[in-house]
Amino acid sequence: MTTLTKQQQDPAARARRPKAAKPVQKSLIHRLGDLKVALFFIFPAMIGFVLFYLIPTIRGVYLSFTEYSILGEPTWIGMKNYTAMLGDELFWNAMAVTVQYVGLNIGFQTLIALGLALLMHRVAKSTFIRGALLLPFLVANVIVALLWFWMLDYQMGIVNEIINWMGLPRIAFFGSEQWAIPTIAAVNVWRHMGYTALLIFAGLQSIPNHVYEVASLDGSSATRTFWSITMPLLRPVMVLVLVVTVIGSFQVFDTVAVTTAGGPINASRVIQMYIYQKAFGESDFGYASALSVILFLILALVAFVQMKFLKGNESDLD
Amino acid sequence: MSTSTLTRKKSVNIVPVKKPVNWRRVGAWALVAVAVAVTVAPFLWMLRTALSSNHSLAANAGNLLPADFSLGAFKRVLGMQTPEEAIAEGGSGAAINFWLYLRNSVIFATVTTAGQVFFSAMAAYAFSRLRWPGRNVVFSLFLATMMVPPIFTALPNFLMIKNLGLLNTFAGMTLPFLFMTPFAIFFLRQFFLSMSREVEEAAMLDGAKHLRIFFQIVLPNAAAPLATLALLTFIGQWNEYFWPLLVGQDESVRVLTVGLGVFKSQSPQGAPDWTGLMAATLVAAIPVLLLFIAFGKKVVNSIGFSGIK
Numbered sequence: 198m199t200t201l202t203k204q205q206q207d208p209a210a211r212a213r214r215p216k217a218a219k220p221v222q223k224s225l226i227h228r229l230g231d232l233k234v235a236l237f238f239i240f241p242a243m244i245g246f247v248l249f250y251l252i253p254t255i256r257g258v259y260l261s262f263t264e265y266s267i268l269g270e271p272t273w274i275g276m277k278n279y280t281a282m283l284g285d286e287l288f289w290n291a292m293a294v295t296v297q298y299v300g301l302n303i304g305f306q307t308l309i310a311l312g313l314a315l316l317m318h319r320v321a322k323s324t325f326i327r328g329a330l331l332l333p334f335l336v337a338n339v340i341v342a343l344l345w346f347w348m349l350d351y352q353m354g355i356v357n358e359i360i361n362w363m364g365l366p367r368i369a370f371f372g373s374e375q376w377a378i379p380t381i382a383a384v385n386v387w388r389h390m391g392y393t394a395l396l397i398f399a400g401l402q403s404i405p406n407h408v409y410e411v412a413s414l415d416g417s418s419a420t421r422t423f424w425s426i427t428m429p430l431l432r433p434v435m436v437l438v439l440v441v442t443v444i445g446s447f448q449v450f451d452t453v454a455v456t457t458a459g460g461p462i463n464a465s466r467v468i469q470m471y472i473y474q475k476a477f478g479e480s481d482f483g484y485a486s487a488l489s490v491i492l493f494l495i496l497a498l499v500a501f502v503q504m505k506f507l508k509g510n511e512s513d514l515d
Numbered sequence: 516m517s518t519s520t521l522t523r524k525k526s527v528n529i530v531p532v533k534k535p536v537n538w539r540r541v542g543a544w545a546l547v548a549v550a551v552a553v554t555v556a557p558f559l560w561m562l563r564t565a566l567s568s569n570h571s572l573a574a575n576a577g578n579l580l581p582a583d584f585s586l587g588a589f590k591r592v593l594g595m596q597t598p599e600e601a602i603a604e605g606g607s608g609a610a611i612n613f614w615l616y617l618r619n620s621v622i623f624a625t626v627t628t629a630g631q632v633f634f635s636a637m638a639a640y641a642f643s644r645l646r647w648p649g650r651n652v653v654f655s656l657f658l659a660t661m662m663v664p665p666i667f668t669a670l671p672n673f674l675m676i677k678n679l680g681l682l683n684t685f686a687g688m689t690l691p692f693l694f695m696t697p698f699a700i701f702f703l704r705q706f707f708l709s710m711s712r713e714v715e716e717a718a719m720l721d722g723a724k725h726l727r728i729f730f731q732i733v734l735p736n737a738a739a740p741l742a743t744l745a746l747l748t749f750i751g752q753w754n755e756y757f758w759p760l761l762v763g764q765d766e767s768v769r770v771l772t773v774g775l776g777v778f779k780s781q782s783p784q785g786a787p788d789w790t791g792l793m794a795a796t797l798v799a800a801i802p803v804l805l806l807f808i809a810f811g812k813k814v815v816n817s818i819g820f821s822g823i824k
Contacts, residue, residue: 229647229648230645230646230647230648231645231646231647231725232647232648234641234645234725235641235645235647235650236647238637238638238640238641238645238725238729239637239638239641239642239653241634241637241638241694241695242634242635242637242638242657242694242695242700243638244694245634245691245693245694245695246656246657246660246694246695248675248690248694249668249672249690249691249694250660250663250668250697251656251660252671252675253667253668253670253671253672253675254660254663254667254668254671256671256674257667257668257670257671260670260671267674267677312546313550316543316546316547316550317547319543320540320543320544320547321543321544321547324811324812324815324816326547326551327815328807328811328812328814328815329551329554329555330550330551330554331814331815331818332554332555332558332807333554333557335750335754335803335807335814336754336800336803336804337753337754337756337771337772337799337800337803338754338756338772339754339756339772339775339776340754340772340775340796340799340800343775343779343792343793343796344557344558344560344561344793344796345557346779347561347564347789347792347793348557348560350789352573353572353573353576353789354576355560355576355577358576358577359577362577387553387554387557391554392818395815395818396818399818444664447664448664448665448666450666450756450757451756451757454756454760454776455775455776455779469666472666472670473666476670476673477761482670482674485670486670486671489664489666489667489670490667492664492666492667493663493664493667496662496664497662500662
């Protein structure tokens with residue numbers, strides 16, 4: 198986000214300066230600048246922005262205050278959707294399940310990715326290895342989900358064959374309430390660990406080499422260097438990675454939809470699955486919109502807290 | 516990339532002097548090997564299963580080689596078997612119209628990628644090369660939408676597409692992706708800002724119009740980032756599941772990701788058609804795998820940029 202805001206301000210400053218220097222009679226023409234041409238160039242993107250981002254956002258907030266079952270017109274019911282949510286056990290269950298998923302998914306994924314990134318940085322810089330690790334991320338969620346659905350099958354899956362061969366009892370990975378969420382979290386750790394590692398790797402590469410050289414000249418051990426140099430300097434990157442991955446993790450849907458569809462019972466009904474079922478299963482678009490407003494607020498809060506609390510927009514390098 | 520080669524050379528010079536036999540390095544390489552194996556092995560298992568016969572799978576569940584080697588699963592998926600043959604081999608016998616879904620996926624991913632990259636490039640030109648009032652406000656607004664989760668806009672967008680009568684049409688499936696994504700505009704604007712303007716300014720003095728500069732100077736000069744963006748967008752669109760699931764349920768427009776989900780639940784009451792399912796997922800992944808083999812380096816090197824900077 199640092200680079201982002203800087204670049205936003207830059208052209209603004211640049212654009213302002215020559216304006217002041219010009220003679221007064223030219224100022225109107227100058228203020229409009231290339232407006233005509235610009236309108237032409239931005240027109241298609243503007244259509245997309247207004248029709249598919251701006252209006253839906255406003256309409257989504259509006260719908261969350263209505264009762265609307267796709268047939269007929271939405272009726273304004275004020276805060277009723279939100280108050281109903283307070284007493285909705287399925288909603289709280291969905292929240293709990295989602296938080297459990299995010300915790301498991303992000304915890305393991307970040308640790309493994311950090312380890313992989315350090316390995317790539319120290320020993321294995323080859324593009325081939327990085328490519329191999331990225332492979333699962335490029336394949337569709339649906340394909341990854343189906344592949345693991347097969348490998349983790351209770352009767353014939355290779356993983357249960359190995360478990361059985363070791364003399365342990367078979368595990369109903371997708372079929373038992375206690376395993377469903379950890380399994381889905383693990384599948385997505387597998388899919389995202391290479392990608393996350395590459396993001397962190399990019400951050401590691403941006404740490405200038407002379408910092409390490411000074412440390413090694415001072416006789417700093419590898420562990421010490423990692424904790425007192427690598428980690429602090431990597432912090433801004435780690436925060437950004439966490440913001441991006443946590444936000445993505447909260448919106449898990451594809452894997453759940455293909456493997457368990459929210460079951461068994463309510464064990465894996467994550468929040469987006471619940472929104473989907475409310476809207477398209479029960480045609481309750483008002484309530485579903487209220488749920489997505491809450492999800493939106495949670496995501497905004499998570500991003501805000503992470504950026505503030507972890508001081509993601511400050512680097513120790515300066 | 517130049518910095519990474521530099522560091523590598525330097526560390527090579529330092530390391531041998533300090534550590535004669537580096538067991539840590541051996542251990543590190545072993546960990547890398549394990550990570551690569553864990554990543555790649557499931558894909559090999561997918562291939563192994565797809566080349567097996569359903570009837571022999573159960574008896575040879577732990578065998579590393581295909582159980583009773585057969586191309587039947589691929590034939591079944593590609594519609595080269597009669598329903599009777601398919602049922603005899605443990606398939607459902609129902610046609611899955613793989614070729615139709617494949618065609619739909621190609622149309623969906625190609626149209627959205629082409630539109631999105633081109634229109635985003637136009638917008639990026641307006642944000643990086645033209646001066647107009649409100650430019651930075653509009654740009655900030657565009658960027659802010661990156662924060663809005665897709666599900667949030669998906670419900671109202673679905674209602675709009677439905678009201679327009681565009682459910683189960685390619686128009687309804689592609690329109691929300693066709694014009695822009697905030698990310699694409701941001702990505703290209705950064706490149707345009709970093710590109711030298713000398714040639715453009717010279718052309719401007721010669722009286723060239725913006726349209727000509729855009730098409731004849733900026734686009735050709737930005738061919739590399741445009742290709743990278745197109746590649747990433749295409750892969751993303753090829754894998755898109757949620758939106759096509761909402762608006763493209765009908766067979767005539769159903770894409771592969773949605774079709775695969777249906778294929779899974781289509782199996783008869785008995786054992787699922789695992790070999791057919793794995794053959795189908797493998798074939799569905801092939802376009803992405805081919806793109807990756809051809810342009811893998813580009814994708815890998817773009818990750819740092821697209822993710823962080």
